[in-house]
Amino acid sequence: MKRIIKSILFGGIFSGLMLSFTFGNNPSRVSKERNNDFSFKNDSHYIIHNDTFHFLSIEDDSNALGFLSSPNVIFWMKDIMLSADSFLVVNQTTRQVIDVVHKDAIQKIDRGQNLTSLGSLYALKHSVPSNHKIKFVRGRKEFFNYSVVGPKLKIANSVFESVGVNPMVSQLLLLIESPSNNKGVSHSGAAGHFQIMPSVARKYGLRIRNGVDDRLVFSKSAYAAARLVKEYCVPQAQRICIKNNIEFDKDALWFNLLVLHIYNAGAGNVANAVKHVTDVDNGNELIKRLWHTNIGAFQNSSQNYSQVCLASYLGYKEFLKTNVGK
16 A cells, blocks of 8 residues: 555556547637637538448537637546546546546555545645545446447437437437437436436327337437427527527537537526626636536536537547547
8 A cells, every 4th residue: 555655646546547638620720710609500511430430520610629628528538538447536626637546546545435535645746725626536438338329320410400400419419418328217217318308208209108118219219309409498598698698699519508508407407507607798608607607406417518518529539530430
């Protein structure tokens, strides 16, 4: 144990395993002539790596890069790309990843003490301010199994397009809700790849009775999700923007991230969170402020939602680059 503690203080456990990623194009190469609001209105279509995997690309500009390269999204991407047998050591306040440590090393040092003493050692070595917290976050690579969800993207995006919803929304939803398990059921009763609640499923004609659950049928689940986004999430996002005097473009990235927050947390909770975000005059800043807002039922999982959506988008992009190729 002494050897492991010494490693933390003077070298870092598995310091060679620290993850690093490159996001999009070099900011200096981004055209200054593009609109300041990142938009889904672009010339990008499905980048088909083979007959199985499909990918809808987000066009790069300064606002897109600002979201994708933010410490919050970088942190979640590293978590998504890390196996469950390891932990990220992270400054919870800044989202700076300090180290990657295997679960066995943690168990040797800190049995039954909630990792407090190990966190104190990391804080000492890295001069972390006393009011910041060190957290140990287990990798979630197995949950984000892109080999399972990737082949479903073309179908999902086509369903969303047929309903009149931007297909990027379906891609971001599918990459986060239940990407590895179509039979996954949440504690609230949501089920399927799009995690559809029973009331929503029935509203859009899906059957849930006598052992039959249409939410587990991918095309039907996608259809219900698309209808929910079009008829509830988008109109509610518009109302929130109008009420708070925020100009919006339904194709803007930030607006669709707001739509995703409503899909996850419900319009009432998002509206309440937005109400408590003051001195914001544009949507890009609104989303970044929501990432740090805890109010009412809009807590950690709610504020993290669009961050993880973007991180999973980058994780899938990395997966394709590494495992499928161009």
